[in-house]
Amino acid sequence: MTRITLTATAVAVLLAGCAAGGPDPKAMEEKFAQLKQTNFKPRGIATMDRLKQDEAQKLCSNPDAWSGKEFEAARKKVEEINLASVKWPSDGKFLGDWKQGEAIAQSGRGLTYTDTAQTVNGGNCYNCHQIDKKEISHGTIGPSLWNYGKLRGVTDPNSAAAEPIVRYTWGKIWNAKAYNACSNMPRAGHMGILNEQQVKHIMALLLDPASPVNQ
Numbered sequence: 001m002t003r004i005t006l007t008a009t010a011v012a013v014l015l016a017g018c019a020a021g022g023p024d025p026k027a028m029e030e031k032f033a034q035l036k037q038t039n040f041k042p043r044g045i046a047t048m049d050r051l052k053q054d055e056a057q058k059l060c061s062n063p064d065a066w067s068g069k070e071f072e073a074a075r076k077k078v079e080e081i082n083l084a085s086v087k088w089p090s091d092g093k094f095l096g097d098w099k100q101g102e103a104i105a106q107s108g109r110g111l112t113y114t115d116t117a118q119t120v121n122g123g124n125c126y127n128c129h130q131i132d133k134k135e136i137s138h139g140t141i142g143p144s145l146w147n148y149g150k151l152r153g154v155t156d157p158n159s160a161a162a163e164p165i166v167r168y169t170w171g172k173i174w175n176a177k178a179y180n181a182c183s184n185m186p187r188a189g190h191m192g193i194l195n196e197q198q199v200k201h202i203m204a205l206l207l208d209p210a211s212p213v214n215q
């Protein structure tokens with residue numbers, strides 16, 4: 001009898017605690033936003049504008065703030081916005097030189113506060129992907145891109161048959177969120193990390209039948 005009374009009291013206390021003292025998620029969010037503004041300091045080219053989130057970052061940083069249905073709709077919208085923003089090659093040529101592509105994929109330079117606006121950025125692709133098997137130092141956050149073109153049957157990247165995969169690959173590298181709103185992959189073209197010519201070279205690394213990736 002005494003035990004039952006105690007348990008009921010404990011539950012009552014707990015419930016009261018929740019109602020009165022639980023953190024309000026909205027207030028916490030505002031506090032966090034303030035904290036970011038006061039604790040982050042601009043340094044060199046890394047300025048405070050990097051804290052501004054676009055619609056994709058807002059959605060994917062806080063997915064629990066949405067109901068399942070709302071999230072699905074918002075995710076679709078984010079993908080549409082990002083796909084519509086993809087800049088396709090201005091001269092219609094998708095592939096450059098795979099050798100330069102390999103160097104760009106290897107390089108993780110650029111965009112830090114010790115870099116300057118003139119630093120040539122790398123693509124940092126090996127940080128997350130296996131690409132050429134000769135490079136054994138690579139990350140595994142993304143899928144292996146070894147034999148990328150070969151596995152997808154690309155024998156002539158300029159053929160009509162190859163067009164869908166060539167266009168998808170360009171779109172994915174330019175803006176990974178065009179196909180997956182909450183992708184962990186940086187939006188190389190969209191965010192100005194790589195320019196059009198650099199993306200062409202990386203495309204060749206993945207899709208040129210002469211690239212070591214496709215041997």
Ligand code: HEC
Nearest residue numbers: 123124125127128141142143172180183184185186188202
């Ligand atoms: C921070 C990690 C990260 C970096 C850096 C990164 N990627 Fe990715 N990449 C991913 C992840 C994760 C996926 C799979 C999930 C998704 O985005 O759909 C992916 C998917 C891909 C795909 C699609 C593969 C397929 O079969 O559909 C391609 C192509 C690709 N990455 C190329 C690149 C290239 C080229 C670079 C360098 C410019 C690069 N990635 C840099 C994480 C990364």
